[in-house]
Amino acid sequence: DVFSAHADLEALRREVSTAHSGLLQLLDRCRGAPAAAASDDAIELYISFARSVAHAMGSCEVDVAATVGALERKGDTLTLLLELIKKRPRYQSRMMATLKHLMGASGWKEACEADVQLGVALDTAFVAEASLVRFGGGLVVDLKRRAQEVLDRGGVGALSLDVKAAHDLVNTRLVGGPDPYVLVTLGGESWQTGVQKSTLNPEWREGPSVFEVRAHSMELAFHVLDFRGVEEDALMGHFRMTASLAAGETRQRYRLLGVPRGELEVELRYEGEPKPDEANESVMERAFAKLMSGAARREVSEIVDTELVCLNGHPITKRKDGLRWHQVLSDVE
Secondary structure: HOOOOOOOOHHHHHHHHHHHHHHHHHHHHHOOOOHHHHOOHHHHHHHHHHHHHHHOOOOOOHHHHHHHHHOOOOOHHHHHHHHHHHHHHHHHHHHHHHHHHHHOOOOOOHHHHHHHHHHHHHHHHHHHOOEEEOHHHHEEEEHHHHHHHHHHHOOOOEEEEEEEEEOOOOOOOOOOOOOOOEEEEEEEEEEOOOOOOOOOOOOOOOOEEEEEEOOOOOOEEEEEEEEEEEEEEEEEEEEEEHHHHHOEEEEEEEEEEEOOOEEEEEEEEEEEEOOOOOHOOOHHHHHHOOHOHHHHHHHHHEOOOOOOOOOOOOOEEEEEEEOEEEEEOOOOO
């Protein structure tokens, strides 16, 4: 009923305020964020605060979310959270989620912008979080750091690759459904997904794999295969791309070649040396740019006289405009 709902909202407001007061008391007792982050009860107090903030920001009630915006000493709270990230990296992902919740509440961005040093530290934390690749079992790899290691060895960067799903595959069997998996190769490295049983639309939740990119011209190959056990596995489609085309972060579907239909959905993240300008365009992109440019369409225009005539006996002229030929009736006097 209405009374019960109101009581729940009041309880949530008190939960936020109480949890935040616990963090501030820890700060005051330890006389600063570094000592507070290293204290034994820091994580317990943080988890209580993080849970209350998540509940409040996820509430449909504006007044409850406003409770987070009304909290005092925002700068001190943010400083403590950033210090906790340094000292307790195991909880980094959760702490970054809390920071994102706070940045979505009223007044927290303004508090951050008012302190230049705090703003820089927060921006640095978000950038560092964006470069992390998370694997199963809690393993975390810093893709930027891995890329720097590859650069130090003379390579160009590191590539994180996560096969998400395949769509509308072609059945390679006469009886029953296929058991698809994906084999990925880059240079001398290879990796494959697990086998999905009897499906034309498999999904994988195995997490990413990180490859060393020694040159932008290295070829990244994907093969979708039907696992046959004692028989040779059947190819269900493939495609290739150069490592340079994976620069940045993308998640998209790629059309499988060698089969009538089928797509592979892949997420790619690259960190490292930017690809050269020349590598920034594929052959197809350069050809398309040339075709669409004014020079390609207008610069070369050639008239060729022929002996062709129409049914009424009028001569026909062939004209080349860019990459196309046109046949038109010549002027008739």
